[in-house]
Amino acid sequence: MKRPEGFDDRPDEPAGPAEGASAPRQRRGPRQRPVPWSARRPSRPVADAGAPDDGLEARPAPDAPVTDDETAGPADDRTADRTALPSNRERAGALAGAAGRRLGAGFSSVAEQLRGYSPDEEHPSASRRTAERDHVATVTDVLDVHRASRSTDPEADGHDTRDDHGDAPIGAGVRAAETAREARVAKRRRRLLERAEVRRFTRRARHRRAAWITAGVVVVVFGASLLVAVYSPLMALQTIEVKGTNRVDDAALRQALSDQVGTPLARLDFDEVKRDIASFPLIESYVTEEVPPHTLVVTVTERTPVVAVQSGDAFDLVDPAGIVVQSSPSRPDGMPLADVARAKLGSPVFRTMTEVVLALPSTVRAQVTDVAASTADDVTLTLQGGSTVVWGSPEDSSAKAALLAALVKDHEARSPGSVVEYDVSAPDNGIVRAKS
Known part of the structure; x- marks a missing residue:
């Protein structure tokens, strides 16, 4: 006996003549694309009645008329067989799950290859990479369970799952949106990884550039300070201090050294200072000290008599x-x-x-x-x-x-x-x- 199969969500027609001009023509759903071999794997079990509600309220199926006719038996058998067959949602869920896992595995492989280009840098630990792959697989599994938990029988929803144009089920659009969202998330993650790798590759160059800049600034500051100290009147001599005098007249000594006033401290003529101090016979030795910005300190050691003549x-x-x-x-x-x-x-x-x-x-x-x-x-x-x-x-x-x-x-x-x-x-x- 032939059994009609398809994806029509209309309730079963009462038993009647199968042939004749007055028999209504059944409407079939859109033709499904063949599933690739990589996605042909056992589908996940459908959530039972005790599973938590996913936010989509299922409509109750219309009550079928109860009759005592013997034709009710074969009709129920056809409904049970049609329910046991894989539906559009199961196949689309399997395809989306496989695509998500491939996408996550591909990004993990790209990240590992990028890390391989910088062997002298520190890489994330194996546990971190394993955690990222587990996270991607977990997200994929949750999506699969969420899709499988929905009703797999279009007739049980009590309404047509096709869009207004009757071309594709409404769930296909939702799955396409979810796939696009996952692709955007993966793209952002890839950009973050690429930026991190770029920063890691340019770290040494940035450090070298900063070191050269710092050295250049130090040289410039030192040169400017040297020019100011040697040629600028900001460091010119203005005050002469004399210490250690007892028999020597300190005022006369300052007057003898006054020809150095107005000269920058770095350009003082100490040969001239020595000649000026040598004119004082009571001075045995002396020490000069420049005290920026404007002072010269002269410490004198006077001669000490030891005998009388x-x-x-x-x-x-x-x-x-x-x-x-x-x-x-x-x-x-x-x-x-x-x-x-x-x-x-x-x-x-x-x-x-x-x-x-x-x-x-x-x-x-x-x-x-x-x-x-x-x-x-x-x-x-x-x-x-x-x-x-x-x-x-x-x-x-x-x-x-x-x-x-x-x-x-x-x-x-x-x-x-x-x-x-x-x-x-x-x-x-x-x-x-x-x-x-």
Whole structure:
């Protein structure tokens, strides 16, 4: 017995004559395209009656007339067989699911190939790529279950699922919209991946460019600062400060250095400064310091007299270099008198005498009243009370000074007030002789 098959959603006609001119012609649905082999897989089970509502309210099917006629049996069998056959929605759902999975797998493959172009960069972990593929598969499965949960029997909806023109079911348009939306999402994701790869490839170039820009800015700033310091009047000398003066007139020293005022600090003529300061004999040494933006500080070390030299009725205070630091009408206290003519100031003999005086401890130097030398190796000192010291050459002056201090202390402890002669010319063997 032949059974009519098709996709007509009209209710079954009452049993009647199958042939004849008065028999109504059945309307068939649109012809379905053949399903490709890649999409021919078992369809997902249809959701049962307890599945949650998807928002589409199904219309109740019209009640079929109940008759006691025996023709009702074959009609029910035809309806059951027609329901068991795969419907348009199942086939379209299978096609959409397969297309979604292929689309997700394709994008994952493209992302992995892009990452392969930069082996020296960090790549996302395998777990992240697996999670992305699972997410795409989950979205596809949800779409398939959502489509399969709908009614697969056009007759059960109670209305025609074709559009107004009768060309295609309404569900085909919905599926096309969903596919377009998924394609847009995938396109946006692909663009994001491409932008990330571009940023990763250009990261080193951007870093190098930033480093070069920073270096260029530093060079430019340094050059501008150097030009300002050397040639700009913003760093010109305006103030001269003098420190460490006691016998030197600081006002006169500032006046001597005033020719440098108005010159940038970086272009000061220190040879000229040295010549100006050399005109002050009491200055032994000096140190200059530029204090931006407009100050020059001069710290002076004055000469210190160590012996007195009689010059007529006055006494000149002389430093070790033979420079007269100060003149006094009377003999100064606590300063030994050098037995040397004024014409021999600065001679080797005079320098030897001053060297011996400077080597003495302060306690012994305060007791020295005179110092004399006929040669550089024959230095003699005279102490308060008339005692004398045979010093000899200036070699080993520190050892001789320590020996002399010990001999003086021991003699004063044993026989204070007696006049003796201390011989320290041999620092390893000091001698104390009594003077008659």
